[in-house]
Amino acid sequence: MKIQTKTHYFDEPLYLESGRVFSKFHLAYETYGELNSDKSNVIVITHALTGSTHAAGRYEGESKAGWWDSLIGDGKAVDTSKFFVICINILSSPFGSTCPLDIDDSTGKEYRTRFPVLVISDVVKAQVRLLSELGISRVKAVIGGSLGGMQALCYAIEYPNFAENIFALATTYATQPWAIAFNKIAISAIKSDPNFKGGYYDKDEIAKSGLNGMAVGRMAGHISFLSPASMNEKFGRNYVETDGLYELDGRFQVDRYLDYNGVNFSHRFDPLCYLYIAKMMNLFDCTRHYGSLKNAMAQIRAKLFLISFSGDILFPPNLMEEMYKCMIDLGAKERVFYTQIDSDYGHDAFLVEVEKFDYIIKRVLDAR
């Protein structure tokens, strides 16, 4: 499988929903496979909150493959021997596209908290612009889960003729207060980190004392990604240090898991970018310009594949079911498909239980 990693620099302005504007911006992206001559074999993969362009394959010397490698590759459901697959890093993310850590040309300084708040529509608008630069005006499919599923829905509603098939997994049409509340913990933990001071400017101090706020915030994320059942299976009530049972600092295995993942994450993800992407997730409501879910979904011309997961407590299946029923009400039953995958993995299932749904994607992509 041929992997290419690139960055595209735009000198034309990008007008944002907030009224603010990027006079310049750039997008990092990765591609898998080869674009055919009539550019009819394109599949767009949209990533989740903390994802990157690196969806599949391994770079030289890399121990871990891309985040959706079980789905994407030669001979896999998203078959890179047939399709040209592209994954674009979302604006605000620290993995290569324009984000709060970049220099704002108008001031010559890093944006930091002066970065504009973006919405999913802005992110997708920029992606469509990039695809257009590459000569691509219609794609075989857009596929994404969680925040990536929000992008997929945005493609479906705001660019009705852009994609033949839309796959939205483990997502919602509008972020509910339950998910906003989980994000709130992360946001508050980051902002009350003593190193935050309005924008984490003192890099020496951070290097010394770490980013505890981001670590605590990530723990809340991990709870929302799992489920009571998956935690029981993974950890039970097992204790890490049995002689520490009556020590205030003694930990259960689930504590250790959260400690490890929290601290680890704080070393690989910028907390300012996290604030902006959490905000973007909170603001997501694909009905906002249309008055109702039905009016919003009436825009869709693509075939829509909705896949939810039974144990998902972040974006529970009933929200996707609502979308499905809406399409049925709109008389689009031949263009909509819904399934709830039985899983104990909670929200994470769209990443870890690929074998439970990849055949659906394969069947659609293989059809001529």
Next chain:
Amino acid sequence: MKIQTKTHYFDEPLYLESGRVFSKFHLAYETYGELNSDKSNVIVITHALTGSTHAAGRYEGESKAGWWDSLIGDGKAVDTSKFFVICINILSSPFGSTCPLDIDDSTGKEYRTRFPVLVISDVVKAQVRLLSELGISRVKAVIGGSLGGMQALCYAIEYPNFAENIFALATTYATQPWAIAFNKIAISAIKSDPNFKGGYYDKDEIAKSGLNGMAVGRMAGHISFLSPASMNEKFGRNYVETDGLYELDGRFQVDRYLDYNGVNFSHRFDPLCYLYIAKMMNLFDCTRHYGSLKNAMAQIRAKLFLISFSGDILFPPNLMEEMYKCMIDLGAKERVFYTQIDSDYGHDAFLVEVEKFDYIIKRVLDAR
């Protein structure tokens, strides 16, 4: 209704499960109604993580009544014109009983993080000792929800002849990793508070900059007390400052609710006590000395009333159902009762939807 608030000082040692010992300790408690001559009209109310002795009634000038006032009072389900009701502050809690803020006689200094880790069994052992001092060796009922329900179960299993009826609401026989994970956020947020420094010794600094860690931790608690449905109903996607939609600091109503409750709580609850009580909750497993749930429940001689709430994500109904089935398996079907109350209030339902279950308690207590 006659309310009395007292503290009892013990000069005899209390041996703890950890192997540590209080050479002296004290318990604060509140009573409602009058003890009859043969001391046969006693009801014990056990409080939850952040509760206090003040379960019912109003002190002079007090705007808000006790935390279970809708259940307890003259003519109410727990009728204080008939019963003598007692609510004892748990050890480790900051509301009057021995806790980390007290002076350790062996050092002459506050315990702080040198306070011993307690388990529910220790807490109940101390309560039984107090009741014994008051000449009470058998009670009509023990009634408690959440951590109070754990105490009620502990009375049932470890003091089989102590109570005629046990009411355990919104609780579990052993804290599951899901609940431990929510506590972990609070514990980590408290410990990474810049003012923590191993025990919050600098009171001037705390008065100045607050207890952000406790506030963030409490937010996680509030998520676990509510449910997706109750949040939708309470907040929806309503925004607080509509002109702040694209401001990074702009908040949804659910954000404001969490901010308000987090900060408010940090002013009324000591974070060190919180660490100890969260640990106590995490350690709770009433099967630990018995090898199995069945063996543990085989100890019970009281009538056991188990009440769960459909939307409770902290201690989901299936855990209480398991206890019920266990009692049935033990051939105790005439001594066990289980019901799941339909509620959108989540875990909080045991406090706020009293009218949905108080008739069960009333019927049992009224029977002769």
